[in-house]
Amino acid sequence: MPQHTADVEGVPVDLRHWIGGRRVASDRTFADVSPIDEVELAQVAAGGAAEVDLAVAAARDAFPAWAALPVAERSEILRRVADGVEKRVEDLSRVETRDNGALIRSHRRGVMPRVAMNFRYFADYAEQRLGHPDMEVRGHRERITYDPAGVVAIITPWNAPLMLATWRIGPALAAGNTVVLKPPEWAPLTASLLADIMAEAGVPAGVFNVVQGTGLEAGAPLTAHPGINRLAFTGSVPTAGVISRAAAPNIVPLSYELGGKSPLLVFEDCDLDLAVDLAVEQFDNAGQVCLGAFRILVQESIAQEFTERVVAKARTIVQGDPRDEATDISAMVSRAHFERVRGFVERALADGARAILGGGPNDDLGGLYFRPTILVDATPGCEILTEEVFGPVLTIQTFADEAEGVAMANNTRFGLAATLVTGDRERAERVSAALDAGTVWVNCFFVRDLGAPFGGNGKSGIGREGGIWSFDFYTDIKNSVFSPDGWTS
Template sequence: MSTLLDKRKFYIDGAWVEPAAARDLEVTDPSTEEAVAVISIGDQADTDAAVAAAKRAFPAWSATPPAERLAHIERVFEIYKARAKDMAWAISHEMGAPQDMSQEDQVGAGAGHIKNFIRAFKNFEFLRPLGDHAPNSMTAWEPIGVVGLITPWNWPMNQVTLKVIPALLAGNTCVLKPSEIAPLSSMLFAEIIDEAGLPKGVFNLVNGDGVGVGTQLSTHQDVEMISFTGSTRAGIAITKAAADSLKKVALELGGKGANVIFADADDKAVIRGAAHCFYNSGQSCNAPTRMLVERSVYDKAVETAAKVANETGVASAHQPGSHIGPVVSKGQWEKIQDLIQKGIDEGARLVAGGTGLPEGVNRGYFVRPTVFADVSNDMTIAQQEIFGPVLSIIPFDTEEEAIRIANDTPYGLTNYVQTQDGARRNRVARQLRSGMVETNGMSRGAGSAFGGVKMSGRAREGGVMGLEEFMDSKEISGWDRDA
């Protein structure tokens, strides 16, 4: 086995520093089940040092002209693009995204968000009149203070850039705690920040787990906001932990997206929906994991989805190609296996995949792309977020029934609608209870806000709304517009 990468240091106050106490944790490559790096798990002293550095840096950084903050982030963007291959390597080895997907989509998502924030920020009005009816009443948008950022392992740079970039552009200082399962990409991001020459203390990184550093940030009196992406269970715990200090909490949590396919949907709707469900090995909160299909085209849809599953390759993240890789950890693999078995036990019809490793695989956390038909929405697999490549197909007879089934979930992140009838498309989209609706395979526009409702949390990340999420508004009367 090759020598482990030594990544034990934290990035605090503009320097790489030793942890206060030695608490090593190995980072495992999910394709091989072998350790690739060793990191440190932070302690209260490390969290306190990072928060203190951010607090010291806040007055000067928040007073820095917006154009200067923008120039720093533009420099970060250039270095990020230059380090794309290194970033793709880190993501593939820490969480299992295949080589090509890691380069194009995982790293690309971060680049896209930075680019969109730069565009949104250039036109951002920090001081706006309330309206023509009140010309001397102004709304000022101002930074919040020290913000704690807690990010997940499934889309590391997607989530880090959705939090760090707007937080810094808005004038906040921050402490990032990436997932301890997939920390290598975030440590590389800290190197990028360092190379870009941001003032010391503006950005800090402390590795740790949710119980430790996550809770320490959530309860810290000098942290004025927590932005968290991850499980609904952890989001509830963070909200409770943050309550005593009344800090702002922004949560982007789980999902159980419904993909409503009407009989007049285009020919590729089922193929597109199944492939999207299996994408990133099913490890996306916005995955369309419940496929609701109109009865007249139901049997054909089941057949098509099973074919997509059977034709989806599963292989090492180290290989090029369009296959899916492993899921992130043994714990996740075991949870997915249990839920697949639960689907079988509760009477869903297994039409592709199933439990166990794919054929010819004897190591790595690989899951067979799995399709269940004849699922009823009260089954465990229809209600719980599986976070693996598992699709549940549910028939419906009427538009009203489809909307009722789609909304019958604790979650409300992304739903999907497939129909050629524009009026129906609009009508159904408005009735679905979710923060986002995508129709006919069309992506949301660049800079559109990402976020949900209900148990999916109510954060709004990306674009103008993503900038405003990291600011407080201040209303000022009697503004002298001639001063």
């Protein structure tokens, strides 16, 4: 039988599934490899249709009691989960940094505290907002209620695996649903630690389940399972198409976040220091951020100065081991993804683009480290300008006036986010209204309240989550109307 636990950065991690409140082993395993040095961390249980069936059955069995629990009691359990996450921020940070290569300082200061917030916020929100007061309609009482939908399947990506999973798990559980989570095979370990935290917090058996495995072997049977009532997925457009076809016979509502090709619009009246800072910020997490504004569009009159300053600032980026607090960006998550990003850049260069920064692997570090790269002179319509690279690669293009800038920004099949930098308030209002994106940032980046809607237009996804929008998705909304007449008691 495979080994059941691994020591990762001094933290013991159980490598089995979590199903029905207990650990479940599989005969088969898959290798989990760290992007930092391509060292194998563990052989993780490889689930398939049998484990998915077990997990869905456990979730369905646990659903009636969890759904019937008063919302205040559910919320209190979820607050204990948040407490447990906060107590283990260091362990979670060290494991996830080793597992997916993201910066330890980001995990400690932002990502893992946000994981706790995902539970605490939606626990509080459920108590405050799920109960609507009765309304009076022509002498009748009308009541709107949010009934839990049932079993929620959640499939999450590797770039921020725990944070993006709990962004969905929090509201799903707070609304009274049960959950089956399929973590990413490229960064599966913190999901197992979350199962431990759930158990310690008193989450009943079967309410939260984890099936480890690959997308083909574990994800496919989960998305097609007739026992699923909601399905939330973050990932690529092609995979979303496969999932849609698999889920269609079961008429399962879907929530998709599928990435983007977001623009950063820089106008001549901007604060140039701010614009440069925002441009260089896009290299965060080695560019493995769905919201990143990797298409930089700058007005011609300031293009030369802006470009020179961005290159100069980007040269100060420290690339290296993410466990070092001084590191700014680390490695690509896997060899396959590294080669994908390199392929995009090599094809762009062959097609006439020029690299004014980077352009290839960091030979000083070896492994999966790709240098921060800035490309100019890319041919309009080529793939580096239209496809999501998901790596530390920025392109810079110029525009003459506002109309051209907006047209270039909207010239994409994606519509997840957009950022603009301007010193003109009226322009900010006009352009933000004209941009085709689910989120628009004006003179800022990556700021969003958990109560605000999140999602994308076009190929960037389906639906919105956050605040009441999450509960709209994870519940069946019921309207009950009571006549004042006809009562016998």
